[in-house]
Amino acid sequence: MYIQDMNILIINGPNLNLLGRREPAIYGAHSFDDYFTGLKAQMQTIRLEYFQSNHEGALLDKLHEAGFTADGIVLNAGALTHTSIALADAISAIPAPVVEVHISNVHARESFRHHSYIAAVCEGSIVGLGLEGYRLAVEWLSRRHHKASKLEG
Ligand code: DQA
Numbered sequence: 001m002y003i004q005d006m007n008i009l010i011i012n013g014p015n016l017n018l019l020g021r022r023e024p025a026i027y028g029a030h031s032f033d034d035y036f037t038g039l040k041a042q043m044q045t046i047r048l049e050y051f052q053s054n055h056e057g058a059l060l061d062k063l064h065e066a067g068f069t070a071d072g073i074v075l076n077a078g079a080l081t082h083t084s085i086a087l088a089d090a091i092s093a094i095p096a097p098v099v100e101v102h103i104s105n106v107h108a109r110e111s112f113r114h115h116s117y118i119a120a121v122c123e124g125s126i127v128g129l130g131l132e133g134y135r136l137a138v139e140w141l142s143r144r145h146h147k148a149s150k151l152e153g
Pocket residue numbers: 014015016076077078079080081101102103104105106113
């Protein structure tokens with residue numbers, strides 16, 4: 001029996017449902033579902049949830065829904081990172097801390113991937129470390145949450 005004392009949501013945007021099959025030389029050979037199963041097993045004290053959508057509006061709705069109750073959100077917005085002011089506004093609108101993750105090193109790729117509309121409104125970004133970036137983001141959010149709880153208590 002273990003206590004799950006915090007809620008963290010991982011959100012993946014467009015095309016990330018194809019992980020494992022999509023350009024494996026760039027994004028690796030593992031599906032996100034397999035990775036997520038392993039992550040949950042490693043992090044049993046955290047209530048981890050996962051949401052993926054290819055639709056910008058569905059991602060906005062999820063941020064609005066979870067953003068007032070989650071203790072942290074890990075967001076890989078896919079290509080919407082480079083286009084969506086609406087996602088940036090949604091992140092600004094919610095109190096939950098959001099960490100931006102990219103599997104590939106976007107700075108070493110095409111120039112249109114170098115700019116992120118969401119970076120400035122996220123707590124920070126993890127870029128180019130593969131799927132491990134999600135685990136690092138969850139660990140950081142968990143440490144941040146515990147530090148904040150200690151200060152409050
Ligand atoms: C990505 C990088 C984006 O530029 C791209 O559009 C994606 C995936 C990544 O995780 O490396 O869909 O967010």
